[in-house]
Amino acid sequence: MSEHESNKPWFKQLWPWLLISGPALAAIGCVITIYLAVNLYSDKPVRDGVVKRGLKVEQLKVEQDRK
Template identity: 70%
Template sequence: MKAESQSSKHWWKQLWPWLLILGPALAAIGCAITIYLAFTVHADEPVRDGIKRGLKVEQVQP
């Protein structure tokens, strides 16, 4: 009788669905925070000019 009552619980009362949802949810939250910071904190910084020659990047002299 006890085994029947545990298997008839609703899915939101179980632990495993929440553990499976937690990983992608945290990744989505982290992605949203990263996009927010990229557009608000570093949006006004200029891109440094440089010349790429092979694997080396040299700064352009003004």
């Protein structure tokens, strides 16, 4: 490494940006994932006669009067 290259400030060198880019991209991906989860895939209202338990949606069995 030449003396000129070692005198550069840290933000003008390549290696700090390579080290910062991984965690920065992960943080951006996390923010995008949380945004999509809250706005697009939040719990939607369920019709009458349907019960949602976690990720499973079940149809309620309606008992008919037998006479």
